Structure formats: C-alpha cells, structure tokens
Amino acid sequence: MNLYDLFIQTAARYPEKSAVVEGCKTVSYRELDALVSKTAEDLRSQGVAQGQMIGLCFANSIACIALTYALWKLDAAVVPIDVAFKPDEIRQVCEQIPIAGMIHHKAGDSGWTAGVSPVADRSYYFCAMNKSSCPENGIHTAFVRFTSGTTGARKGVVLSHERIYERIRSVNRVLQITPGDTVLWILPMSHHFVSTIVLYLTYGAGIVLAGGIWSGSILKTIRREQVTLLYATPFHYALLAGDSSGQMMPSVRLAVSTTIGLSEGIHERFFRRFGLPLSQAYGIIEIGLVCINTEKPMEKPASVGRVLADYQVHVKNAEAYGHGNGMACGELFFAGPGFFDAYIHPWTDETKALADGWFEAGDIGGVDDEGFLYLCGRKNHVINTAGIKVFPEEIEEVLNRHPSVRESCVYGEKHDRFGQIVSAKVVLHPTGCRINESTLKAFCGKTLADYKVPEQIDFVESIEKTASTGKIRRPH
Amino acid sequence: MKEFDSLDPIETALLDFVRNEIYDPSLGIDAGTYLIEAGLDSFSLLKILVFVEKKFNLRIPEAEINEERMCSVQNIVRLIHELQQCQ
Known part of the structure; x- marks a missing residue:
C-alpha cells in the first residue's frame, strides 16, 4: 500500500471538497491531487526515483503537503527537516541519513535547481546529493524523522506506509475525523505530520493553515472557516484564553492539547472563556499518538486519557519515582500497532529496539484505577x-x-x-x-x-x- | 512621536536582544519595525517573553500578548512600563 493511494481514493470521493486553505488560497481535493501529480512529474524530471530518501525543508504550506505526497507518489521517502535548522545541523542530518536529494524553500550555494513548476505559487529548490538509495531492508519507507542526541544514540526513525496507516486508523477510532471536519493547523509540519496531516487528508477533512500566532486572527479564521477541530500546544490555548474580543468558537467540537503538559490553570481559563474543555494527547514519533483524553477532559484534565483501544501501557518500577497526581509513578512502556519500523543510524530494526514488543517511552507516569494515564516527568535529560x-x-x-x-x-x-x-x-x-x-x-x-x-x-x-x-x- | 527616548534602558536592552538574537542583525530592526512582517513566529515570541521575564522580572499576562501590544519593540516597551507601574 501507499499513503498516496489513500489520498487519491479520498480525492476521487470528495473532489470538490476543500483540502487545504492557506491565507486567501484554497485548494480542493481535486486541485491538490493535480498539484501532487504535477509536482511528482517535476521531481521525477530532476532525478527523484523510487526508493530514494529525500530531505524536505519547507515551512507549513500547501506546497509542503503537495511535495510530501508527490514524493510518496514516486515511492520515495520523505525526511522532514526543520526550517529553523542551521547549515551545520542539516549537514549532520545528511551525514547520518543517506539522503539522495534535498528540497528546500530557499536556494543553496551551488548545485540547486529551481522547481520547474511552481508549487501552489511557491517555488522550491532541489539539489541532488549523489548518495546511495535506501538500504534494502524490505521496509516500504514513507518517512524518516531525524532525531539528534548523544554520540551513539539511535538516529532516524523509519516509518513505513503500512505502519503509518495502522497508527492513523487507531487514532481515528477516537477522533472520528470525517469530511465534515475542518482542522486548524498551527504546529510545524516538520515535527507533526504522519498522525495528523496524513490522517486528516485520508479521511477527507479540510486543513486550514493558521496565518499567525495571535488570538484575534486565529479566532477570525476559526469563524470564517467553521473550524471543528483544534490541535495546538498549551501556549496557543493560553493566548486564546486571554483574548478579550468576545468572539466565540461554536463550530469547534474538539480541542486537543499536545506536545507539553497542560496546566489546570490554562484548562480552566480556556473552558471559562469558550465553554470547551481541552483534551490532552500524548504521542511520540516512534509509537504515534497513543492517548487522547476525549472521555473525561473535564473530570480529569491533568490526564492524557486512557491508551487507545489498540494499545497497552505498562508502568515499570512503580514507586521508584515517587508519587505524582496521587499515584505511584514509574517508567512507561507501550505496546500496540503502528510502531516505527527501525532506527536508521545505526540500523536497528524494531524487534531489536523493542523489549518483547514493548517500547520504553523515556517518560515517567502513572495510571489511575480507571486506566487514565498521567505524565510526571522524563527519565532522561531530554x-x-x-x-x-x-x-x-x-x-x-x-x-x-x-x-x-x-x-x-x-x-x-x-x-x-x-x-x-x-x-x-x-x-x-x-x-x-x-x-x-x-x-x-x-x-x-x-x-x-x-x-x-x-x-x-x-x-x-x-x-x-x-x-x-x-x-x-x-x-x- | 516616540514616547520613550532611545536612552530608555528597557528599550535599549530589548532592542539589542530583538535585533541580535531574534532577527538577523543585518536586518537593522529598529524600535518601530513591525515585528510580524519581519518574521515573528511562536518561538521568537517565546524568546521575547522569557527575555522580559528574566531581564525585568516581569511576566506579561496572556491578555496582553496580542498583535496590538506586541507588534513592535516600541509597543512592548510601552507595555512593560505599564505593567511595572501596576506592580
């Protein structure tokens, strides 16, 4: 299977439905599909081929989404690179991961060619890097996320098309994304894509790229686009809670808070301002989004919820880390579908990286008597x-x-x-x-x-x- | 007309920080530059808020973190002065 095939099936079912809104530009599923195909042809003419790993350094945009799906159409793997990275950091990525080419929003010093067809009014630049293609490992790689770390630490999390599909299916049993949904997107796509953007486009939702960080403009966008789902950090929710314009968000059915722990103060202020609870979520790149507190966000706002139906959590060495939120805390291990396939540097496949199928998340937490998970800290120094x-x-x-x-x-x-x-x-x-x-x-x-x-x-x-x-x- | 002259130590410190640590120094950000157009993102805003907390021991409340109050160094300085008077 290929995630691009899932996208074109959705595009065929809902061709005229809005897929992505960026400022005053809207592309329907049909138009996005056409953009992906055109971009794929362009990339092919520049030498991008099946099995290659291609770096993608692009800010949130229609173009970023089109380029990702175009690479998948060509059966190449995407290596997202943070646009904030400095040249030394990009060099480090290229040293650890066999990148065959780099797509960048800006031209580099030399050897860069401009994309022949501007993608959604935005040019991109390509540079071939003459590296070998993906190692032959039987994995149908879609995505490789580079992670830095200590010398000898495992770098580059490999995710196949199949595993990504497994994880988005599990998440959608809870989120219930449908073509009736419109998601406001505010997080960097280089850090969040597979359990979110891919999920929304697979199930026919619209994505609205937030044009700024201020609450006034975000609230206007929510109202104009009739946004139904928010996925943002506690800081974004704190800014929204501080808004004094009186604008409400009646169209929003779910507001998910992610990336860092949500304080009860922000939860309370946001609820008081908008009458909407915040549902905490917990995920990491190796295992996906495994908890979303859609069940009891009001009664248990400090919890990230129960693990999703397909997953299991195990708290090891409980009591060793003291108590947090009134329960014994320990090291968190997870088991379930959609886990990463391998680490790329050094190559470590999933069976070697997991302990009897359990992944150690590096977080400390505890589970209450109803199965709700609470995070208390990190085991390491990240x-x-x-x-x-x-x-x-x-x-x-x-x-x-x-x-x-x-x-x-x-x-x-x-x-x-x-x-x-x-x-x-x-x-x-x-x-x-x-x-x-x-x-x-x-x-x-x-x-x-x-x-x-x-x-x-x-x-x-x-x-x-x-x-x-x-x-x-x-x-x- | 500028409300605070360039010798205001808060403006001097904040401008120095924004000019050198948030933006490329070659951009020549001044107190009146519209920061959003110059490329202010979430992380830049975070850095400005932490700088104000550390340097002036002042927490800018969420209700004041909006486009109007924080669109330029000059406006942020004005906000800092107002908040200091309330302390």
Whole structure:
C-alpha cells in the first residue's frame, strides 16, 4: 500500500471538497491531487526515483503537503527537516541519513535547481546529493524523522506506509475525523505530520493553515472557516484564553492539547472563556499518538486519557519515582500497532529496539484505577521546550567548542508556559578571554536552531559531577 | 512621536536582544519595525517573553500578548512600563 493511494481514493470521493486553505488560497481535493501529480512529474524530471530518501525543508504550506505526497507518489521517502535548522545541523542530518536529494524553500550555494513548476505559487529548490538509495531492508519507507542526541544514540526513525496507516486508523477510532471536519493547523509540519496531516487528508477533512500566532486572527479564521477541530500546544490555548474580543468558537467540537503538559490553570481559563474543555494527547514519533483524553477532559484534565483501544501501557518500577497526581509513578512502556519500523543510524530494526514488543517511552507516569494515564516527568535529560525536544549534549558540544569555555552543563529549567526552557551553566578557562552571555548565545546561534540556543547562561566556578562516574549532574 | 527616548534602558536592552538574537542583525530592526512582517513566529515570541521575564522580572499576562501590544519593540516597551507601574 501507499499513503498516496489513500489520498487519491479520498480525492476521487470528495473532489470538490476543500483540502487545504492557506491565507486567501484554497485548494480542493481535486486541485491538490493535480498539484501532487504535477509536482511528482517535476521531481521525477530532476532525478527523484523510487526508493530514494529525500530531505524536505519547507515551512507549513500547501506546497509542503503537495511535495510530501508527490514524493510518496514516486515511492520515495520523505525526511522532514526543520526550517529553523542551521547549515551545520542539516549537514549532520545528511551525514547520518543517506539522503539522495534535498528540497528546500530557499536556494543553496551551488548545485540547486529551481522547481520547474511552481508549487501552489511557491517555488522550491532541489539539489541532488549523489548518495546511495535506501538500504534494502524490505521496509516500504514513507518517512524518516531525524532525531539528534548523544554520540551513539539511535538516529532516524523509519516509518513505513503500512505502519503509518495502522497508527492513523487507531487514532481515528477516537477522533472520528470525517469530511465534515475542518482542522486548524498551527504546529510545524516538520515535527507533526504522519498522525495528523496524513490522517486528516485520508479521511477527507479540510486543513486550514493558521496565518499567525495571535488570538484575534486565529479566532477570525476559526469563524470564517467553521473550524471543528483544534490541535495546538498549551501556549496557543493560553493566548486564546486571554483574548478579550468576545468572539466565540461554536463550530469547534474538539480541542486537543499536545506536545507539553497542560496546566489546570490554562484548562480552566480556556473552558471559562469558550465553554470547551481541552483534551490532552500524548504521542511520540516512534509509537504515534497513543492517548487522547476525549472521555473525561473535564473530570480529569491533568490526564492524557486512557491508551487507545489498540494499545497497552505498562508502568515499570512503580514507586521508584515517587508519587505524582496521587499515584505511584514509574517508567512507561507501550505496546500496540503502528510502531516505527527501525532506527536508521545505526540500523536497528524494531524487534531489536523493542523489549518483547514493548517500547520504553523515556517518560515517567502513572495510571489511575480507571486506566487514565498521567505524565510526571522524563527519565532522561531530554529538554522539551514548547513541545520541541532538545538534547542537552548537542548544545554542550557547541558551547564547549568556544575557545573561552572549559566546560558546560545544559539543562531544562521548568517553565509554566513552555514546559521547560533551555538553560546552561558555563565554566570559562581561567586564562581565556572574558566573554559575556550575549556573545556565547550568538556563537551557539551560528550552529544551532534558535530554539536550541540557551535562554539563560550562568557563568559558574565549577560544574557538579557524580562521584561514581564523573558525569555531569544536571539540575532538575 | 516616540514616547520613550532611545536612552530608555528597557528599550535599549530589548532592542539589542530583538535585533541580535531574534532577527538577523543585518536586518537593522529598529524600535518601530513591525515585528510580524519581519518574521515573528511562536518561538521568537517565546524568546521575547522569557527575555522580559528574566531581564525585568516581569511576566506579561496572556491578555496582553496580542498583535496590538506586541507588534513592535516600541509597543512592548510601552507595555512593560505599564505593567511595572501596576506592580
């Protein structure tokens, strides 16, 4: 099977239905299908072929969706690349994943050709990279999500067409997306696509790309497009709850809060303002969206809900992490359909990556007597800043490259609005040049995406280490 | 007419931050530049809010985080002054 085939079946059933709205431009399913076909021909003429992995660095747009489906039509795999990535970070992706070509919204230095047919009034640029195609592994790869991390960490999550279809079928048993739905889209497509955009287009919903971040314009869009479903972060909901225009959102049937934990304060303010509860959801790229609290968002707003019908959750080492939300917390393991197929670097197939079919999520949480899951924290040091996961080791490596820095420690500082913010402690060489916070941030910003650059850098005399291993002891 | 002259330390600090850490310094952002048109996204807004919290020990309430109040450095500075007076 191919996700593109599912899309064209939907396009054939609802040709005139609106598929995507971007500003004042609307494309129907028929028009999007035509755009995908035209783009696929264009990409084929530039050398894109079956089995290749193609990097896609594109902001939220009709073009981004059309390019993704065009690659699937050609049976190539998509490797989404964050538009905030700096050249060094893109180079790192290309070193770890055998990318045969890169599609970018901007032209690079050399070797880039412009797309022959502008996609939805937006040009794209292509650069062949002369790498080998996907390894022969029997996996019909649709999507490879690069994740950074420590040296030796597994990078590149491989998802096949079949697994993506399994996960969206499971999610839709709960969300019940139909052609009558219109979804307001606000999150970056490079981080959220397979359990969301693909789901909506498979089941015939319309997608409206939010043109901005301010509550006033978002509320106008919701009303104009008769949006039925919101999928956003607690920060977006906090801004909407703070709106004083008096505009309501009667067309919305479900508001899903995702990426970071939702505080009861935001839930309460949003409900008071719009009379609509927020349903927390929980998902990670390896396993998909496994919980959505559509059952009891009012009674249990702090819960991400019960695991979806096709999944199971297991709490290991309960009591080892203390109590959170009134229950014993432990390490969370999940089992179910639609899990990732493999890690690409180093190649580790699913059977080796899972423990007897269970995936360790790296999160700490507990389950109440009705089966509702509550998240309490992370087992490792990954920082979740406004819903984007950041690895402290990657930032330390950059900080430590500065000639005045002797060592550094990067950690997530708790923040009520953004979950965590990236903070750093830095020890300078006693004989080196004195540098200030601003200089060091600018140094990081040359190499790292802006959201990875520490919000705060404290200069300290020493960094605490564990007595047994001498490893950095990160503040919690 | 600008309400606060360029020697206002809040404006100087915020402008320096926005000019160098949010946007490309070559863009030459000034206090009146319309930040949305210059490319303000969710993460840039997050960074500005955290900067104001850390630097001026001031939390901008959600009701004030809107286009009108935060469309330029000049407007954000005005908002900071108002919030400081309420403290």
